Amino acid sequence: MSENAFILDEDHAEFRRSTRRFARAEFLDSYHERANRTEFPYAETKKLAEAGLTNLTLAEEHGGQGADLLALGLAVEEISYADPNCGYILFSTNSLVGLLAEHPGEAVARWSPLVAAGDALGCWAVTEPGAGSDAGGIRTKAERVAGGWLLTGEKTSVTQAPHADIAIVLAQTDPARKAKGIGCFLVECDDPTVSSQNFADPGFKPLGRGSVTLDGTFVPDERVISAPGQGFGKIMAEFDLSRTLIALTCAGAAQRALDMAAGYARERTTFGKPLAANQGVSFPIAEHTTYLAAVRALAYQTLGLRMAGQPHTTQAAMLKWWAPRVAFAAIQEAVLIHGQVGWSEEMPLQALLRDISGYQIGDGTAQIQKLIIARDVLGRDVVAG
Numbered sequence: 224m225s226e227n228a229f230i231l232d233e234d235h236a237e238f239r240r241s242t243r244r245f246a247r248a249e250f251l252d253s254y255h256e257r258a259n260r261t262e263f264p265y266a267e268t269k270k271l272a273e274a275g276l277t278n279l280t281l282a283e284e285h286g287g288q289g290a291d292l293l294a295l296g297l298a299v300e301e302i303s304y305a306d307p308n309c310g311y312i313l314f315s316t317n318s319l320v321g322l323l324a325e326h327p328g329e330a331v332a333r334w335s336p337l338v339a340a341g342d343a344l345g346c347w348a349v350t351e352p353g354a355g356s357d358a359g360g361i362r363t364k365a366e367r368v369a370g371g372w373l374l375t376g377e378k379t380s381v382t383q384a385p386h387a388d389i390a391i392v393l394a395q396t397d398p399a400r401k402a403k404g405i406g407c408f409l410v411e412c413d414d415p416t417v418s419s420q421n422f423a424d425p426g427f428k429p430l431g432r433g434s435v436t437l438d439g440t441f442v443p444d445e446r447v448i449s450a451p452g453q454g455f456g457k458i459m460a461e462f463d464l465s466r467t468l469i470a471l472t473c474a475g476a477a478q479r480a481l482d483m484a485a486g487y488a489r490e491r492t493t494f495g496k497p498l499a500a501n502q503g504v505s506f507p508i509a510e511h512t513t514y515l516a517a518v519r520a521l522a523y524q525t526l527g528l529r530m531a532g533q534p535h536t537t538q539a540a541m542l543k544w545w546a547p548r549v550a551f552a553a554i555q556e557a558v559l560i561h562g563q564v565g566w567s568e569e570m571p572l573q574a575l576l577r578d579i580s581g582y583q584i585g586d587g588t589a590q591i592q593k594l595i596i597a598r599d600v601l602g603r604d605v606v607a608g
Contacts, residue, residue, distance in 0.1 A: 231293075238294055242301040245274055250305035257429055258308065258574035263386045264429050267309050268316075268341040276302070277316045278339040285324040286336060292464070292526045299468050300519075303475030307578050308429050310475060311382070314468040318461055319345045319391070322448065323409075330445035331409050334389055346387040348378035348410070348435045349458060363437065365394035365406055365451075371443040372396075374408060377436045382585065384433035385421040387412050392437070393458060396451040407449035407457060408442045416440040426577035462586060464529065466539040469582050470522045470546035474515050476575050477550035480557035481511055483572065487561055504560055511553040518546045537599040544589035547582035554579060 231239065249270055257264060271277050280295050281287020295317055303310030316338060323345075324335035337343035354360040363376025374394050381390070390410045397404035410417060417440055421433045449457045485508055488499035498504050522542055528535035554576045558565035565572050583589065598606045 231297075235293055235297060238290075239297045239301060242276070242298050243304075246302045246305040246309075250302065250309055254306040254308075255571040255574055257306065258426075258571065258578060259428065259568075261428050261431065263344070263383075263431065264309065264312070265341065267306070268312055268344075271302070271309065271313055271316075272339060272341040276313055277341065278320050278335075280317055281321050281324055281335075281339070286339070287320070287324070292530050293523065296468065296471050296523060296526050300471040300475040300478075303472040304479045307472050307476040307575070308427065310472040311427075311430060314465065314472070315347070315382070316345075318465060319347075322391070322457075322461070326448060328445045330443070331448060334409070338389075343388040344383055344386050345389045345391065346381050346383040346435070347458075347461075348381050348384070348390040348392045350378060350380045352377060352379050361393055361395050361405055362398075363392065363394040365396045365408065365442075367396070368441070371441055372406075372408065372447070374410065374437040374440045374442055377434055379434045380422075380432060380585070381435050382427065382430055382432050384419050384435050385431040387419075387435075390417075390435055391448065391458075392435075393455065394437075400452070402455045403452045405455040406447060406451040407453075407455075409446040409448055410435075410437065410440055410442060411446075414440055424581070426574075426579070426581045463536050463539040466543035466586055466592075467522055467525045467529070467535075469586055470518055470542035473546045473550035473579055473582055474518050474522070476579050477511070477515055477553040480554040480572055480575055481508060481515070483570070484508060484557035484560040498560070507556050507560070511549075511556055514549045515553060518542070518549055522546070537596055540587075540592040540595040543587055544592035547579060548589070550579050551576065551583065 250267060275288050276298055278287040279290045279298060280292060283289040295314065299310050299314050302313050320335050320339045323331055323338065326332050334343060338345050351361060351363060354362060363374060363378065365372045365374050374392060376394065378392065390412055392408045392410050393405050394408060395404050396406050416438045418436045419433050421431055424432055488504050489497055491498040521538060525535045525538040525542060528538065554572060558572050558576065561572065564570065594606065
């Protein structure tokens with residue numbers, strides 16, 4: 224997207240330029256080494272916080288920057304170009320900070336400035352071993368007791384779980400009510416009844432992914448984020464945003480890979496001419512550049528719809544199944560253009576490929592996204608599921 228693209232006014236364009244300078248100066252060169260370690264990037268998270276990017280969309284009266292979602296999308300794309308794991312931290316933290324800060328209770332809201340400053344980490348504990356894309360099938364139980372709730376169950380595939388200080392947990396208070404019985408709770412992870420297990424994954428290594436087990440964990444009423452019947456809808460609305468920002472995370476990382484491929488194709492010579500002179504090299508770069516431009520256009524349109532208060536669940540679902548696939552294919556093409564060098568760990572292409580591959584699963588598989596789209600296009604009365 225050009226600097227003077229119709230979607231950007233001068234303020235947004237300058238914000239994009241300044242964020243690009245920051246991201247490439249702080250994160251670009253160190254991404255490769257960081258991506259292969261399991262240490263959480265605390266220092267990088269603090270840098271994001273010091274740059275005012277972790278509370279970007281939080282209202283000024285709550286201590287945030289008061290920026291709009293377009294600015295958040297631009298920041299996510301630019302940070303993800305330099306390091307897609309930092310891109311995840313950026314959009315996940317902004318969502319968490321906003322959720323916490325807007326809560327009327329001090330027991331919840333007090334965590335917002337800590338998370339925004341990079342002094343505390345949070346995670347979203349929604350998926351379960353038997354309830355992934357079917358979030359309405361949650362079995363983690365919340366039992367009413369004096370002064371609060373007792374939570375029992377297991378959450379899995381929770382990004383940042385091994386490092387988190389708090390978890391946003393969806394739990395079922397009344398199975399007979401299905402989605403209407405689900406509440407949203409803030410769980411402090413240092414509680415002795417809370418345990419976490421780390422998964423060994425090919426990507427997302429610095430972020431970590433794991434399970435969170437709740438064994439009769441007491442959550443006082445003041446740490447209930449959404450009462451039963453309201454928790455499910457609140458988190459589902461967050462998914463519409465996260466799925467859109469995942470698309471921009473993927474686009475940023477894939478653009479870096481294509482830029483690397485284009486640079487290599489210009490500099491590498493074969494049979495006396497640049498590799499880029501061959502249509503077998505230049506045409507794939509042109510094709511993947513086109514696909515990424517289409518992903519961006521849909522992503523920023525979806526953010527615009529959200530900002531205008533218009534429905535955008537279908538567009539978010541389109542982005543979630545399609546953008547990771549487009550990005551993975553673009554990075555894979557960049558690997559092939561680099562030849563044997565692209566297959567090695569000498570450069571970050573393999574790390575990018577591994578990190579982006581996980582987005583084809585997380586936050587809802589392609590199958591569930593297509594179901595959402597099909598229901599919108601064809602109607603719930605004829606689409607099964």
